[in-house]
Structures are given as C-alpha cells and as structure tokens.
Amino acid sequence: MTRDTSADRPALFHIYRAATALLAPFAFRKVAGKLAEHGVSPERQRERLGYASLPRPASTTADGTHKPLVWFHGASVGESLAALSLIDKLLPRLPQAEFLLTSGTASSADMMAKRLPDRCRHQFAPLDASGPVRRFLSHWKPDAALFVESELWPVTLDAAKREGCKLALVNARLSAKSIERWKSKPAVAAFVMQQFDVLLSQNPEMGESLIELGASAERVHPSGNLKAGSAPLPVDRAALEAVRTALGRRRVWIASSTHRGEEQAVIAAHKALLETDPSLCLLLAPRHPERADEVADLIRKAGLTFAQRSKGEALTSDIQIYLADTLGEVGTWYALSPIVFLGGSLAPIGGHNPFEVAQAGSAVLTGPGYSNFAETFPPLIAAGGAVEVQDGQSLAAAVQTWLSDCSALDQARDAARSVVLSQAAALDGVVDLLIETLNLQGPAPSRPRR
Structure with missing residues (x-):
C-alpha cells in the first residue's frame, strides 16, 4: 500500500525532485550516449528511463505461496560484486525468492551477464527522477531493496518506501567529501537515512558517520566488507x-x-x-x-x-x-x-x-x-x-x-x-540480520516424504 509522507519531506527534497524531473531527458541523453558507446542496445538504454526489458517473475507459486522479489542496486562493477556476494548467500536461504540487480554502467552489465546465478536478472537502474522511478517500481514491485555502499538516491528511496518496500543500505561507505556534503543539508540527510530499515556499515567509524547524518542508532550495524564474500574472479x-x-x-x-x-x-x-x-x-x-x-x-x-x-x-x-x-x-x-x-x-x-x-x-x-x-x-x-x-x-x-x-x-x-x-x-550473521529485518523469511524447506 502506498504511504503518503509528503508532510515529512523537507523543502529541499521537493526542489530536488522537481529539478530531476525537468532534467531527466537531458540526463538520459548523456547516460544513453555512454551506454551506446559500449554497444548497449537502444532497448536496454531505455531501462534508465524505467522501461523494463524483461518481464517480472511471478509473485506466487502454483500453490499460492508468495515469491518475494529482492532488488539490489550498485553503481558499477565493485558494488555489483558486493551485491552478488549477498545474493549467493541468500539464494539457498530463500528458495522461493527472485532477485533483481541494477547498476548504471555497461561494464557492470557485461560482468553480470557472465556471473548472475539462477533466479537473478540484471537491468540498468532508473534515473533518480519521478517518471523513471515510477515506471520501474510499477513494473518490478520489489518487496525489499538493498542499496550498496554510497547509492543514496532520494527520489528512488522515497518512492520505494511509499510503496511499502523494505529498504537496506549495505556495505555502506561514504567518502569524507560526501559526508561533508550531506552534513551541509542536514534535513535532507536525515530524511534519506530514515528511509532505511537497516544500515550495514563497513566499519564502526562509518556507522558513527551514518548516525551523525540522521540514521537511527538501533538500525546501524557494522558488518565488515561484503566483498570478502564475493566469488573468485573467473579465469580464462x-x-x-x-x-x-x-x-x-x-x-x-x-x-x-x-x-x-x-x-x-x-x-x-x-x-x-x-x-x-x-x-x-x-x-x-x-x-x-x-x-x-x-x-x-x-x-x-x-x-x-x-x-x-x-x-x-x-x-x-x-x-x-x-x-x-x-x-x-x-x-x-x-x-x-x-x-x-x-x-x-x-x-x-x-x-x-x-x-x-x-x-x-x-x-x-x-x-x-x-x-x-x-x-x-x-x-x-x-x-x-x-x-x-x-x-x-x-x-x-x-x-x-x-x-x-x-x-x-x-x-x-x-x-x-x-x-x-x-x-x-562473518557474513553469515549479516544474512540472518537482513532476512529478519526485511521480512524475507521463506517457507521451511520441504522434507522428503517417508
């Protein structure tokens, strides 16, 4: 169910959302050009406008059991690999779940095409503007969304939260410059941080920075670097x-x-x-x-x-x-x-x-x-x-x-x-925390009949 929290949004957020809506066509022209330079088809370029090139998997099984769709987003190759390390651990724990991984670069898409496991698909992320985000969420309807490292997109987070999506920031890592930028806009920073149901920081110091930006202390947990759990790189x-x-x-x-x-x-x-x-x-x-x-x-x-x-x-x-x-x-x-x-x-x-x-x-x-x-x-x-x-x-x-x-x-x-x-x-404990906090518990595995 959509939750309207417009009264809670700071004025600067409304200005940002209006500006990104106006600038989206120009931003798309730029990002589409970069994707085209790397051989990405026009159809896939339009994913950045929220137009899906793949169907959404069924939301229920044949017997009516709910099949959650878990969405991961990372900027490029490194963040996508961190996401894959978690997906690989979640797959056996959530046998009914389907996974969507989004990123913004052609190089990450190429790598994911070679390394995505079963029950997982890749799309380019929608631009952080109302139209692309609305189309994306309307099609995919994710049950939970996990954003990797420093992917703090206000319009996307706000819209996903209003649609009832559980949100996590994982492998959180913001540069000192980025932290200072957010601190200069404290109302927006706090608004963004409060969208997350759980925030996993790479180290305790980063956790403290997230709390200073407005995250609830009880939702912040040091987790180490998720890239430690990534599968080894492929060898030709x-x-x-x-x-x-x-x-x-x-x-x-x-x-x-x-x-x-x-x-x-x-x-x-x-x-x-x-x-x-x-x-x-x-x-x-x-x-x-x-x-x-x-x-x-x-x-x-x-x-x-x-x-x-x-x-x-x-x-x-x-x-x-x-x-x-x-x-x-x-x-x-x-x-x-x-x-x-x-x-x-x-x-x-x-x-x-x-x-x-x-x-x-x-x-x-x-x-x-x-x-x-x-x-x-x-x-x-x-x-x-x-x-x-x-x-x-x-x-x-x-x-x-x-x-x-x-x-x-x-x-x-x-x-x-x-x-x-x-x-x-140490990542096994992280998986337990995410499953519980994001309400991803799947049905108990079926046992063989005697």
Whole structure:
C-alpha cells in the first residue's frame, strides 16, 4: 500500500525532485550516449528511463505461496560484486525468492551477464527522477531493496518506501567529501537515512558517520566488507596457459588497476628489478584500458620494451612489460603470479579490492591510499598478507623480497587467504540480520516424504 509522507519531506527534497524531473531527458541523453558507446542496445538504454526489458517473475507459486522479489542496486562493477556476494548467500536461504540487480554502467552489465546465478536478472537502474522511478517500481514491485555502499538516491528511496518496500543500505561507505556534503543539508540527510530499515556499515567509524547524518542508532550495524564474500574472479584457462607458455621459465609480477600518476612508479620499480633479474616480466593492467596509449608512451620513455595485448602483439622473450589493456581478464592475471600490486593506492583514489587477489592465492602490495578498504588492509597488513609501499623504490624492494624468498612469499599468500576467509565467514550473521529485518523469511524447506 502506498504511504503518503509528503508532510515529512523537507523543502529541499521537493526542489530536488522537481529539478530531476525537468532534467531527466537531458540526463538520459548523456547516460544513453555512454551506454551506446559500449554497444548497449537502444532497448536496454531505455531501462534508465524505467522501461523494463524483461518481464517480472511471478509473485506466487502454483500453490499460492508468495515469491518475494529482492532488488539490489550498485553503481558499477565493485558494488555489483558486493551485491552478488549477498545474493549467493541468500539464494539457498530463500528458495522461493527472485532477485533483481541494477547498476548504471555497461561494464557492470557485461560482468553480470557472465556471473548472475539462477533466479537473478540484471537491468540498468532508473534515473533518480519521478517518471523513471515510477515506471520501474510499477513494473518490478520489489518487496525489499538493498542499496550498496554510497547509492543514496532520494527520489528512488522515497518512492520505494511509499510503496511499502523494505529498504537496506549495505556495505555502506561514504567518502569524507560526501559526508561533508550531506552534513551541509542536514534535513535532507536525515530524511534519506530514515528511509532505511537497516544500515550495514563497513566499519564502526562509518556507522558513527551514518548516525551523525540522521540514521537511527538501533538500525546501524557494522558488518565488515561484503566483498570478502564475493566469488573468485573467473579465469580464462586458455588465455592463462597461452601467456604461461609465452613466458616459459621467466618470472612475472602484476601491477593491476593502476591510475594516472602511478604507472611511472611501477615502471621505475620494474626497471630497478631488471638489474637483478633481466628476464623478469611485468604484466601491467591499467584500471582504464582507454589509457593504454598514454601508458605505452611512459614505457617507451623509460626505455623498456613492451607488447600490447589489445593489439595482439606477441609476448616474446625480449618483452619486458606486457601491457594488458583489456577488460574482464584481471582474474586470469591474478592466477598468473603470486605477487600483485594493487593500484589506486599511490594516487589519491582509495585503493582497490584485495579480496580478489587473496582469493586467487596471491600476496598483496598496496600504496598508503587505501581508504576505500580501511577496514580490510590494516588486518591484512598486520597478518603479513599485504605490504604497504610508498613509492617506486619501496615497491621494487618489496617485490624483490618476495621474489628472492619463496618461504616469505608463501607465508604472505597463506596469511592473505586466511584474513579473507575469516571476514567472509562473518557474513553469515549479516544474512540472518537482513532476512529478519526485511521480512524475507521463506517457507521451511520441504522434507522428503517417508
């Protein structure tokens, strides 16, 4: 039943809702253009306007049992993977439930197409404007909605709540800048936070920030990082063996998800390492493959040889850096080497997902800027599963230590895996809390007749 709470909405919310309704056609033109650049069909682009491209699953079984539809929303790949970790745990617990996962990027849609389990489908999220949101909710009619990390869309949350949808914020993580922006609009911040029936923060500090923004303290629970429970990244065995064959007896280390301003340090580190092991190979995978030409220029200026994967260039014995400028293959590269430097940490980005590295059996190197995983890296570093470096020189030293001491490397790999397993095990309690708070209890599993 629709619940009208218009009197509870702050004036700034009404202004925002009116503005987004007016700007929706222009916003759609922009986001549709980005999707089109990645080959997304016009029909699927219109999902951003709330027009579904898939039918809603039946709301009841043949015997009349209710089948809840649980909606997860994450911005892009990382958030969608966090959502999948929860969906994978909910599937066996809720045998009658169906799942909908929405996101906003073509890359997340591509990944979900490969990794979605049974009873789950993907759509692009509606723009946060009255028309798209109304069409979306009218079609899908979700029983519960779980928003991942920092997805705080006022119009969507308000409309879903008015339709009787139970709401959760999971894996909550807001940047310091975002928190300050919300604090500057306290009435709207409190209104948004109060829409949620439960809020799961990545760490206690974030939980306190949510309460300061207006969330009810009894609804806020620290949960750890849901990405700890994500399934391991897929590995292309044929591609993996092809690269291994090309390398032969050469050793290799990985620099993954690097950003502008980091490749210089990585290349300098590799150049130093080549003085000790001239046959050593670096596989360099920039976070954004469209920067490949820029990265290639940096390698040339450093006087090193390289092959570019997107161009099909061969990884021959004289190649010092293999530039892996492709999408969707990072799981394959993590399986290639037990030493992985994670980018986004020497530059002020916030770091990237160490769970995927540890799940692949590798040890982790990171810069100091891992604020997006502030609850994960400290215990990982304390256990010895990760090492923090400051620049190219310390990165080279850390890689050299592990290359020259197999026992130390094996201990680091085991420690990384152990930390991730312990954090993943803690997610079972999170699932129990969500099922209870969002009223998702399914019928007891049927027992075989005697």
